[in-house]
Amino acid sequence: MTFGAQFKFVSVACLLVGVQALAADAPSTADVLGKLHRSNLKEVEMGKMAESHGQSKDVKKFGKMLVTDHSAADKKVSQLAKEEKIDLTSNTPAESAEKMPMGAEFDAAFAKSMLEDHKKDVNEVKTALDATSDPKLKRLLNDIVPVLEKHQATAQKLVDQGNKS
Numbered sequence: 001m002t003f004g005a006q007f008k009f010v011s012v013a014c015l016l017v018g019v020q021a022l023a024a025d026a027p028s029t030a031d032v033l034g035k036l037h038r039s040n041l042k043e044v045e046m047g048k049m050a051e052s053h054g055q056s057k058d059v060k061k062f063g064k065m066l067v068t069d070h071s072a073a074d075k076k077v078s079q080l081a082k083e084e085k086i087d088l089t090s091n092t093p094a095e096s097a098e099k100m101p102m103g104a105e106f107d108a109a110f111a112k113s114m115l116e117d118h119k120k121d122v123n124e125v126k127t128a129l130d131a132t133s134d135p136k137l138k139r140l141l142n143d144i145v146p147v148l149e150k151h152q153a154t155a156q157k158l159v160d161q162g163n164k165s
Contacts, residue, residue, distance in 0.1 A: 029137050030086045032128045033077050036144070037088045039121055040074035043151075046117075049100060050110050058161070059107045062114070062154050069147050080140055111158035118152035 027035075043066050050063025081088045101109050125148060129141040 027128055027131060029084055029132070029134050030081075032132065032137060032141075033081045033084075033086055034088060035124070036077045037074060037081070039117075040070040040077060043070040043117070044074070046110070046114065053100070053102060053106050054110065055104060055107050058158060059110060062111075062151075062158060065154065066114070066151065069151065073144055073147060076140055076143065080136055083136070107158070108162040111155055111162055115152065115155035115159050118148055118155055122148045122152055 047063040047066030047070065050059050051067065054060040054063055078088060080086075100106055100113070122145065125141050125145055129138060129145070132138055132141070
């Protein structure tokens, strides 16, 4: 075997090991759907809290957007889970909405919390999108990313508005 042939063999072997490592690192569809489901339920609760406890019209409006969008996203997550025969209840540990201050401090705390949550969610969904080879999951994640980015941008505007006050 020549040096060139040996080099090609080693390169191909390294490439295969790398691909196997990436596949091993890819989260399962069940894990991703469970995480999305948990996040959607939390955001719906946070949205309801904003609708009832928000002080500004913009926070109440954002709360309504969260309830609407995350409820719709969760229907898609639940539908894919059903198709894939994944039990979301076993893949979704309970998580409750955050404790938030009431009154005048609610809006700022809510906006900051939603900005942090959505930055994390966008990053996690994009990471899962890059890692998965499941075409149905890819389609779902591609649908979800723009909505999460819209929520992140809205939360950023609310944080910025609060900082100007």
